[in-house]
Amino acid sequence: xxxxxxxxxxxxxxxxxxxxxxxxxxxxxxxxxxxxxxxxxxxxxxxxxxxxxxxxxxxxxxxxxxxxxxxxxxxxxxxxxxxxxxxxxxxxxxxxxxxxxxxxxxxxxxxxxxxxxxxxxxxxxxxxxxxxxxxxxxxxxxxxxxxxxxxxxxxxxxxxxxxxxxxxxxxxxxxxxxxxxxxxxxxxxxxxxxxxxxxxxxxxxxxxxxxxxxxxxxxxxxxxxxxxxxxxxxxxxxxxxxxxxxxxxxxxxxxxxxxxxxxxxxxxxxxxxxxxxxxxxxxxxxxxxxxxxxxxxxxxxxxxxxxxxxxxxxxxxxxxxxxxx
Numbered sequence: 001x002x003x004x005x006x007x008x009x010x011x012x013x014x015x016x017x018x019x020x021x022x023x024x025x026x027x028x029x030x031x032x033x034x035x036x037x038x039x040x041x042x043x044x045x046x047x048x049x050x051x052x053x054x055x056x057x058x059x060x061x062x063x064x065x066x067x068x069x070x071x072x073x074x075x076x077x078x079x080x081x082x083x084x085x086x087x088x089x090x091x092x093x094x095x096x097x098x099x100x101x102x103x104x105x106x107x108x109x110x111x112x113x114x115x116x117x118x119x120x121x122x123x124x125x126x127x128x129x130x131x132x133x134x135x136x137x138x139x140x141x142x143x144x145x146x147x148x149x150x151x152x153x154x155x156x157x158x159x160x161x162x163x164x165x166x167x168x169x170x171x172x173x174x175x176x177x178x179x180x181x182x183x184x185x186x187x188x189x190x191x192x193x194x195x196x197x198x199x200x201x202x203x204x205x206x207x208x209x210x211x212x213x214x215x216x217x218x219x220x221x222x223x224x225x226x227x228x229x230x231x232x233x234x235x236x237x238x239x240x241x242x243x244x245x246x247x248x249x250x251x252x253x254x255x256x257x258x259x260x261x262x263x264x265x266x267x268x269x270x271x272x273x274x275x276x277x278x279x280x281x282x283x284x285x286x287x288x289x290x291x292x293x294x295x296x297x298x299x300x301x302x303x304x305x306x307x308x309x310x311x312x313x314x315x316x317x318x319x320x321x322x323x324x325x
Contacts, residue, residue: 022067029056029063030171037168041161048164051095054102058094061110062087204247210255216241217251227267228292234260268292269306272299276315284311 033056036047047053066087090109094102220226220240237260238248252263268291275287282290288299288311303311 019067022063026060026063026067029059032056033060034168034171037164037171040164041168049099054097054106055091055094057103057106058090058109061106061113062090065113065116204244204250205254208243208247208251210251213241213243213251214255221267225271227264227271228290230292230294232264232292264292265302266306269303272303272311273307273314273318276311277318280315280319284315287311 033053036050036053036056039045039047090106094106097105217237220237226232226237226240234248235245238245241248243251249260252258252260256263258266271291272287275282275290276284279287284299285296288296288303293299293302300310303309303314307314309317
């Protein structure tokens with residue numbers, strides 16, 4: 001529920017309805033599996049041998065694929081929409097599988113999707129410097145997923161309740177790592193998508209004077225303070241610079257090592273930090289609104305993400321009175 005409320009909001013998945021819907025389905029499926037595990041381990045209710053459990057188990061890997069693909073491979077979105085039936089096939093055939101074959105086959109299907117994820121992450125290896133901590137944490141989720149796949153394929157070696165105990169622990173650990181990752185970077189899905197689009201696109205900067213454009217961008221931010229416009233977007237900023245949106249996106253990603261959303265938040269937070277230090281009578285809300293944030297919650301979320309603390313804590317630590325002690 002925490003992940004749903006803090007991460008799967010519409011603002012984090014603009015034009016990414018497929019990812020958002022499949023992410024919610026994935027969370028629902030994993031939660032249903034955990035409920036079945038609890039019923040079996042603590043209430044002796046054998047939900048883990050029922051048809052709904054089996055179909056849910058087969059739904060996890062395709063849902064994860066359909067959640068990840070629009071983020072990691074945006075250029076492949078159209079084939080996904082035309083191939084939904086193919087991804088649903090494991091779920092559709094699961095009711096007719098023999099009992100002894102169903103569980104191992106579900107983990108074989110999952111292992112296949114994991115191989116795809118490995119390839120996608122490898123293709124993005126040049127972008128990992130911008131998401132170092134997050135990639136480490138998500139790498140932990142990946143290791144857990146591999147362990148679960150191996151565990152499922154060798155289920156006979158860990159029969160009965162011990163197997164489901166280990167499986168439940170693995171899902172719980174994965175939930176914890178994902179929540180920790182999103183706590184560090186609430187806008188992770190937006191930033192990954194921007195970096196991926198820049199990584200896969202052919203260079204659009206061959207005829208652009210990147211040094212001059214970066215200087216012009218710096219003037220717009222530092223002198224004109226264009227970031228205070230709450231409606232500032234990648235297209236509107238690109239128009240000010242005389243660039244296309246793809247050119248500006250690639251310029252920021254390649255030359256500054258971050259996506260547009262992250263860059264804009266950092267500019268606003270830098271201005272907010274100066275105001276918090278120099279204008280002690282200004283309320284935190286007024287500071288946030290004056291630098292381009294649309295609400296106090298957005299300001300707090302961005303400030304905590306960039307600085308690792310709330311605006312109030314930053315002001316207390318950096319007030320003139322505190323510094324003079």
